[in-house]
Amino acid sequence: MSLTEHDIDTREAFLHGLAASAAALALDGFSRQTGQSASMKGPQDFLTETDGAVEAHIRSRIAETFPEDGFLGEETGGLPGAQAWVVDPIDGTANFARAIPHFCVSIAFVANGEVQLGAIVNPALDETYLARHGRGARRNGLAIRVSNTNDIAATSFEMGWSNREPLERYIAALEGLFRAGSNVRRAASGAMGLAYVADGRSDGYAELHMNPWDCLAGLLLVREAGGVTGPFLSEGGLLRGGAVLAATPAVAGVLADATGIPLLTGPDLLTQPSDPILKSA
Structure with a gap:
């Protein structure tokens, strides 16, 4: 209902x-x-x-x-x-x-x-x-609003780390961002990292795997503050967790290319109502 x-x-x-x-x-x-x-x-x-x-x-x-x-x-x-x-x-x-x-x-x-x-x-x-x-x-x-950064040389991205994905993927993503000219940091709180994107304190956040409790509130904050994100709910994230990307629009493509996380092109909707975890309790 x-x-x-x-x-x-x-x-x-x-x-x-x-x-x-x-x-x-x-x-x-x-x-x-x-x-x-x-x-x-x-x-x-x-x-x-x-x-x-x-x-x-x-x-x-x-x-x-x-x-x-x-x-x-x-x-x-x-x-x-x-x-x-x-x-x-x-x-x-x-x-x-x-x-x-x-x-x-x-x-x-x-x-x-x-x-x-x-x-x-x-x-x-x-x-x-x-x-x-x-x-x-x-x-x-x-x-609050996301930053208006449009020059990749002026960006400051945050990249979270998860041992649920191969270390090589993480290192490759970092290398891609550094080669693109971005500054990259890690502050060890994914939820705060997403909130800082929404608040314009950071230009983007990405992590190759996050659990839903770490990211759902932050992803909403970013979208409501004018940012763009990757798909999460529509990719089964509520059930299994998944990749997370959030950024100010002008530089989101650079973050997506480096991490291999696609940008969301429509609403991020639950698409599998037959899954037990989505049924009414």
């Missing part, structure tokens, strides 16, 4: 409060472990505890408020159903564990065959990114 605009309005209002409360939990865990040696057991304990606590909080709030909605989380999994919340409680865990304030809580809501809502919150920097399908993207309430 398709959700109405009123249904999505209700979930959008709920998401604002949910993202704030989840971010507060994440910040508490981060603050308690800051200053601990990364080689000690302590930071990892705080990370594990915080990951679990944030996801449990998000999952319970959704179950209480919208029991008809599905859920898919990095820590506890789930069976999304036809409409679902997709959650990464802490993206950028290596940064979190070493007291680097570049991590986030990522929450997306999928319904009517596409991503409807997305939130990415970096609690350490007090930055909240929110997007709604067809209604733009914002950081801390202000509208």
